[in-house]
Amino acid sequence: MVTKSYKSSNAEKIWYLVDAEDKILGRLAVKIANVLSGKTKAKYSPNADLGDFVVVVNADKITVTGNKSSQKNYYHHTGYPGGLKTKNFEKMLSDSPEKIIEKAVKGMLPKNKLSNQVIKKLKIYSGSEHPHSSQKPKELAI
Secondary structure, three states: OOOOOOOOHHHHEEEEEEEEEOOHHHHEEEEEEEEHHOOOOOOOOOOOOOOOOOEEHHHHHOOOOOHHHHEEEEEEOOOOOOOEEEHHHHHHHHHHHHHHHHHHHHHHHOOOHHHHHHHHHEEEOOOOOOOOHHHEEOOOOO
């Protein structure tokens, strides 16, 4: 019996379009992470980038369950002493809704060198317009 090894150079990439309006953040991020990493394909290989491209529109209309809209915090450190910066979900949604989805999806990808390559295939837009219509993205049902 021979084990097949797949390479990312000869993998066929498909573009998908996801409308994030009134979708729950965590459930949406799981589906996107699976498509980006290629787990929805029969030719899945954990050491190769075989996933597809995903375009997310209406990122500013994402929802969360429970009290997370007021209690969920996002942190980053400036690198200086005492430089921990905090933003809650509502502030982050008004400032940069694209980063909310990007952080959720990146957290669900494996922590290795391949994840930096995979996350580049995610395109997020806060409005309903996107510049990727020439790729003819298919609707991804979530």
